[in-house]
Amino acid sequence: MEESCGKCTPCREGVRHLYDILTDISGGRGREGDVELLESMSRAIMDGSICGLGQTAPVPLLSTIRYFRDEFDAHIRDKKCPAGVCKELVTYWIVEEKCPGCSLCLRVCPTDSIIGSKKVAHKILTENCIHCGACEDVCKFGAVVHG
């Protein structure tokens, strides 16, 4: 997106809008019809750009829609990211049986969203969780999972 030289409007503005729509989808704010909108915009950008940059910029998008439509639908309809990558669509929780209550995650949590006391399994309060994954990174027991 940063690479458009700006000469052709469809490339300069269109690619930015594709990016915005995709950001919304991965942030759980996707709407029905977004995919169709992305497709028609992509075609307009490819037709309306002078050089190879604009003509091919939407290729990755169109091919992922063609082969991985179900993942787009999962983000838009079910508000889920099957691969567990899109932070805003991911929830973190602690598997009680694996958690020895070491309180390491509790201390690194930037929003104090983990509660519990020593040697008692901890719990993540989802309403304040910002999905940063810090707890999962520090857990030595594999007790923090996301999906």
Next chain:
Amino acid sequence: MTVKRLTSPEDLAAWRGRIGPPYKQDRVTFVVSNGTCGQAAGSMDVLYDVHEAIEKLGAVELADIRATGCHGFCAIEPLILVQPAGVLYPKVKSDDVRAIVEASLRGEVLEKKVYKDTDGARYARESELPYYRKQNLMISGPSRWVDPLDIETYVAGGGYDSLVKAFAMGGQAVIDEAKAAGLRGRGGGGFLAARKWQSVRDAHGEPKYLLCNADEGDPGAYMDRALLEGNPHLVIEGMIIAAHAIGATQGYVYVRHEYPVAVKNLTAAIKQAREADLLGKNILGSGHDFDINVSRGGGAFVCGESTALMASIEGKPGEPRPKYVHTAESGLWGKPSNLNNVETFANVPWIVANGAASYAKIGTDTSKGTKIFSLVGKVNHTGLIEVPMGTTLREIVEDIGGGVPDGRSFKAVQTGGPSGGCLPADRLDMPVGFDKLWDAGTIMGSGGMIVMDDHNCMVDIAR
């Protein structure tokens, strides 16, 4: 090293006779892959250690050291390749160097340090590696013995012979040969090189310019850098042949600003070629003039586009213009100009040397020859690979790439760099080629190939 001025093809042959074969048969040559990637992995230290080990063992008279460009197998850098035995030692550590040098000088193989594949099997010789087995290194292969800073190592392997042959054939015959070979532009467009050359040859206006696009901007693609760094004379030879074909007298290589080693090696190679009269006036006594200047890139991705690139060489902002008037008619400085990619030029000497028929035998109906891909992402063996067109994605990802690591499952492969499309597992048996990839909704592009596993989100990738 003294470069003699060459005034005839016979001079070149005599020079090659004096140099001898690429490796001295009575000495052990320690080859260290020393491209940008090798240096990042620590090849400079390895070179130093090898040097030191040889001196300490008092074997200066028995051994040679050669620093080459990239050998392609990035995952095992830094490496030592012992020649002429062909034994490969991957991921060399400082402490192991002395043992490796000692064993090699005795003509032995240090079994415990040779390459071990993901399945645990050991392979001592480079040619036996599963990574190389399905590859055809006709273009990138010489990079494994050529010292980019020493023209003699290139000449020793038959370098500049194609040029002699091309001069004897004549310009039009070279174009016809490239046409019969079916050589298509490797920069991504896949345009027939011969058609482009023909239109510049037929265009009115003097002088004509020959440009080489080395503004490789796609993240994850680095075959052009590897070729320029590792074997600059191959690109130079390809350019002289193409210049002869189209009647150009001045050439430019537009090198990406981020490739300092490529600029250094290319500049040194051009200087040596000039000293040998392989560039400049009256090349090899043929009466043809051609010289090359290196132009450093403007930094923007779009500068790799032909009209933007020419604007950038002229010192103007690198913006493309509509191509109502083709650059073959009015390109750089308003003169007929021909632009090809590094890898395209690198294919030219092979075609001239071996003939169009042998070239056209390799590949598919519409895509001939080989293509260098940079295989990266979630795959065990990352690196530059050169495969015949028509090799399937499955062979590339599983056989050469060694599959997806950590027991994860393959999800998609993105071909053609960031502007390319993603193909899912059920398309893995598709043979690669310009048209096949386009039909599947993606592009050949520059040849980047990024493998993704089940931990990659496709919506996020598209973003």
